[in-house]
Amino acid sequence: MLVCEERVRQPFTMVVPKDGNPELLSSLRITRAEQKGEICGGLSIDPRAKGDGPGVVQFILPVSNQTDLTWRGTISLQLGKTRIPVEIGEVGPGETVSDTVRLNLDEGTHEIEGSLLIGP
Numbered sequence: 001m002l003v004c005e006e007r008v009r010q011p012f013t014m015v016v017p018k019d020g021n022p023e024l025l026s027s028l029r030i031t032r033a034e035q036k037g038e039i040c041g042g043l044s045i046d047p048r049a050k051g052d053g054p055g056v057v058q059f060i061l062p063v064s065n066q067t068d069l070t071w072r073g074t075i076s077l078q079l080g081k082t083r084i085p086v087e088i089g090e091v092g093p094g095e096t097v098s099d100t101v102r103l104n105l106d107e108g109t110h111e112i113e114g115s116l117l118i119g120p
Contacts, residue, residue: 004040042067062098
C-alpha cells in the first residue's frame, strides 16, 4: 500500500568525459513553506553523489524518520527513461537508513531525479 509519493527536490546532472571521472552538478531549491526538507509528513532524504572511477557514479540515499511511526520506503530514481527502484526498507522512529547505488554511465550528459515512495 502506497501512502505517500513525493518528489525529491535535488536533481543531479552528471557529465561523463571520454576519459576520467564524471563531473557532478546538483542544486537544491529551498522555499519558506518547506520545513527542513521534510517530505511525506516527517521524513527527509539527503541524496549525495560522488564519482567512483571512469564512467561510474555512486549515489548515497539516506532516509531519516522524524515521526513516531515506522515507515517502509523505496526511492525511485529516474535516469532518462529508465526507472531504478532502490528499496530502503523499514525506517523506525528517529532512525536514518541508507542505501548506495552504483551507476555505470556512457560518455555524455545524464540527469537523474528521484521520488520517495512510502508505505506503512
